[in-house]
Amino acid sequence: MTANPILLQKKYSRVIECFAKKQGLSLDAALKSFYYSETYQLIRDGVSDMHCMSDAYLAEELEQEYIGKMTDKCR
Numbered sequence: 005m006t007a008n009p010i011l012l013q014k015k016y017s018r019v020i021e022c023f024a025k026k027q028g029l030s031l032d033a034a035l036k037s038f039y040y041s042e043t044y045q046l047i048r049d050g051v052s053d054m055h056c057m058s059d060a061y062l063a064e065e066l067e068q069e070y071i072g073k074m075t076d077k078c079r
Contacts, residue, residue, distance in 0.1 A: 007055040012047070015055060015062075022063035027070065041069050
């Protein structure tokens with residue numbers, strides 16, 4: 005299923021804002037992290053109706069992915 009592009013853009017902005025607050029990041033840093041994430045690709049491609057998940061859930065998924073990437077960099 006594909007979502008309306010305008011609604012997706014609004015969803016992206018809410019998820020990015022929630023993620024930035026949780027991680028204490030600037031909106032620019034959160035935006036960059038979001039657009040390079042696997043979570044974004046899944047939402048964009050309509051996989052498993054990810055766009056139907058709550059903003060908080062998607063921000064949590066993004067947070068877990070971000071922490072995983074940061075942990076991998078430290079190894």
